[in-house]
Structure formats: C-alpha cells, structure tokens
Amino acid sequence: MRLRGLCLLVAPALIAQPARAQETIPLPDAAVIEQMCSSVGALQYTFGETGVPGGDRLLRTLSKGFPLPASAAPFDHAKPWSTEWSDRLFGMEYTTSAKETEDAFSEFARGLGDVLAPKGWELQPEDFDPPLYMLTLAGDQTWLRSIDTEQGPIQLVLGLSNSPLGMTLACGRGDLAEVHAREAFGDLPPGTPRPKAPEVPIPALLSEADCGKPDVAAEIARVFATESTDGFMASMVARTTYRDRLTSWMTWKLEQSGKISTEALIDLGFASIGSATPGGDPFAQFGMIQEMLELLGPVAQAEEAGDAAALCRTLVQLQDWFARVDALTLKQTEASQAAMTAEAARLGVSFD
Structure with a gap:
C-alpha cells in the first residue's frame, strides 16, 4: 500500500506484515545469491560507484526500493545504500513482503549458510558484537568474507534479520560502511564544499x-x-x-x-x-x-x-x-x- 512506508518510516515496530502461509521459505539459487552479494557489488551496481538511483538519504528514507525478479524470492525489493556525503554505494538491502515465523527463518538461514560457505563466507557466532560502523549491515545472523583489493584485504558483510515487518538481507563492504558512518557523524571528505541548503517549503496544510x-x-x-x-x-x-x-x-x-x-x-x-x-x-x-x-x-x-x-x-x-x-x-x-x-x-x- 502506498502509505505503509510512512508508518515504517516513523514507527516500524508498530506495523506488522501478514504471516507467510507456508513454513518453508524459498531460497534463491547460488547464482542469484552471488549476484545479490558478490565480491565487487550487488546486482548491477559496483561497490564504490556514485550516482546509484535511490541510494541517497532522501529516497533511502522514503522508498522501499525497486522490485526484484521472481528468481530473488522470497526477497521482492532492493534498496541501495550510498555513503552520506561522498555518494558511494556501500551496500544493498533486500526485503520480503511477508512476516516469517522463527522456525521458517531458522531453516532459511541454515540453507543460506550452506550456499554461502563454498564462497568463503564465515558465519559469526551468536555473541558476535560488530563494530558500530557495521551495524547497518549486520543482522540476526551475520557472515563475513575477506576479499583482496588493490588497497589490501577488506571485508564483505552479509546480515540476515527477521522482524514483524518481514525478513531483510543486507550486503555491503565493511570499509565503505565505515566511510558512511564517519561521514554521517560529521567526518567529511577533505575539501568538502559548503553544502547548498535551499529552503524547501512545507506543502499547504489541510484541515x-x-x-x-x-x-x-x-x-x-x-x-x-x-x-x-x-x-x-x-x-x-x-x-x-x-x-x-x-x-x-x-x-x-x-x-x-x-x-x-x-x-x-x-x-x-x-x-x-x-x-x-x-x-x-x-x-x-x-x-x-x-x-x-x-x-x-x-x-x-x-x-x-x-x-x-x-x-x-x-x-x-x-x-x-x-x-x-x-x-x-x-x-x-x-x-x-x-x-x-x-x-x-x-x-x-x-x-x-
């Protein structure tokens, strides 16, 4: 529904999604999961790329993202996340439109782990305490994967979570998530110019x-x-x-x-x-x-x-x-x- 995002924006815990009828949640195949979270990016976008549609703060806050093909089920929407100031893609969030039972979620998580393990993803222990900058990407269950880059080894993060709103799968690069966190807290890139702050009027209020x-x-x-x-x-x-x-x-x-x-x-x-x-x-x-x-x-x-x-x-x-x-x-x-x-x-x- 068009207004549901409003309720999710201001008080997400209050609005529950309908429960999924079946107990077994479909699992995307290995090729689809690799496309959703690869060593270089997510879907058609590359980590660090600028100008990704929907990744800026405004649309990231308001929109539930863009629709996914049936092959990505149970995930039906994807939302890009770009760094606060430098506008570099650091992650992608995938969401479902139905609430999942805890048993079904646990079974899905085990199946996802079986697919991820051959790619070098390591499931973190239940008491895993991620650093502050990684909280955006970490989930109820979190996997880490080390990859080599020209700048040296970096970590990919994949977090799976379940809530009354449905299930989410977040994928991103740890180093860019740290850049995002630093920028969000005011540690801006060198040479950042004074931002233009045009006055945006409030639409006419009705009675x-x-x-x-x-x-x-x-x-x-x-x-x-x-x-x-x-x-x-x-x-x-x-x-x-x-x-x-x-x-x-x-x-x-x-x-x-x-x-x-x-x-x-x-x-x-x-x-x-x-x-x-x-x-x-x-x-x-x-x-x-x-x-x-x-x-x-x-x-x-x-x-x-x-x-x-x-x-x-x-x-x-x-x-x-x-x-x-x-x-x-x-x-x-x-x-x-x-x-x-x-x-x-x-x-x-x-x-x-």
Whole structure:
C-alpha cells in the first residue's frame, strides 16, 4: 500500500506484515545469491560507484526500493545504500513482503549458510558484537568474507534479520560502511564544499473539514505517499536533510581548524539548541514521540479499512504533528548554526 512506508518510516515496530502461509521459505539459487552479494557489488551496481538511483538519504528514507525478479524470492525489493556525503554505494538491502515465523527463518538461514560457505563466507557466532560502523549491515545472523583489493584485504558483510515487518538481507563492504558512518557523524571528505541548503517549503496544510471532499481526501493521501519525491513526506525529509548537512559541515570545519575541542563544540550545540527550545530542553522534540505513536494506530486502521475520509482525517492530524516538530527543529537548527557562525568568527575560522 502506498502509505505503509510512512508508518515504517516513523514507527516500524508498530506495523506488522501478514504471516507467510507456508513454513518453508524459498531460497534463491547460488547464482542469484552471488549476484545479490558478490565480491565487487550487488546486482548491477559496483561497490564504490556514485550516482546509484535511490541510494541517497532522501529516497533511502522514503522508498522501499525497486522490485526484484521472481528468481530473488522470497526477497521482492532492493534498496541501495550510498555513503552520506561522498555518494558511494556501500551496500544493498533486500526485503520480503511477508512476516516469517522463527522456525521458517531458522531453516532459511541454515540453507543460506550452506550456499554461502563454498564462497568463503564465515558465519559469526551468536555473541558476535560488530563494530558500530557495521551495524547497518549486520543482522540476526551475520557472515563475513575477506576479499583482496588493490588497497589490501577488506571485508564483505552479509546480515540476515527477521522482524514483524518481514525478513531483510543486507550486503555491503565493511570499509565503505565505515566511510558512511564517519561521514554521517560529521567526518567529511577533505575539501568538502559548503553544502547548498535551499529552503524547501512545507506543502499547504489541510484541515479535517476538507476531508469530506473526495478529491481532497485523495490528494492528501497522494502527498503522504512515501514513493512520491514531491509529496509531503519527501518535503519534510528534504528540509531536515538540508539543515542537518549544513550543521554537520559547520561542525566539521570548526573541528578541522583545531581551534576548538570536541567537548566545547558539544557544549556549544546543546546550549544553543536549549536556548531556542521552550523550557530550555534540547530534547523537547523527543517528548512529542508519544503523541505521534498515538496518531499512527488510526492511520494504519483507516488505510487497512480502505476508508479514504477517515484516512484523510488521521493524516491531517499527523501532518500537523510533523509541521510542529519541523518548526521546533528549525528554530533549534538556526540557533545552533548562529552560535557556530559566531564562534567561527571569534576563532578566525572561515565558513566561506
């Protein structure tokens, strides 16, 4: 369904997929699995390749990916993952559309392991504690494979997981996953230019009174569809993305200057955010999470019932919630960036 991705985006544990009727999950043959996770890449893409469609932060957040052929069953969609700033493909996530029982999942994992072993994949023990950067790729069961490259040996990671949302298989290169993690935490590539941060307007907010009109009900469902790159959810994620990238870049520039400690930057950030928050709480937006969780249940119920008017009313309330959170985080971001700009001027650090 077009709106299911919205619920998965904001509270994935709340929305369960239907259970698969059969106990035995189909296993792709060895050739297909090798194509899904090879030493050089995933499907038609090469690890380290830039410009992979759907791999950027916006689409990675909103979309469930592109459909797979029947030969990849039980996996029916694939989602590329690219590094946060340098846009290099570091992994691919494959998903199923049905919830799997634990017994069926365990049987599938054993069969997958039998296929992987001849290719040099090694199953990690149950107490395997992956490094932080590898968490994106590791799963309930994780296999590692060492390959030789011009830069020396590197690790491929393959993680299989099961959840109420279905089963996922993540494949990627450990070194590029580490690059992604470092970039996501603000350790940017040398020479990274100041990001352009165009203002993305919030689409016009509707009222519950408008939901009696079938065309309006259909329109609000469309703008909330997570597959739409010009809809409400896309706009909200884009607004946050642009602001966060600029904040990360400014933080990185200050750190690279060597004129301010990491601890001082953290203190500066919390103080500035708190100054722009009601009650001085820099985590105030997290206090609104319970309100959002209470809104999601009726959204899912109206969607499953096919009640367009009820779905419209629940989405109007959710739209209002997102707008209020966006307004709060915008104030916090502006305060943080203003504080860093002033500190940069004091220290003689250029943000040009």
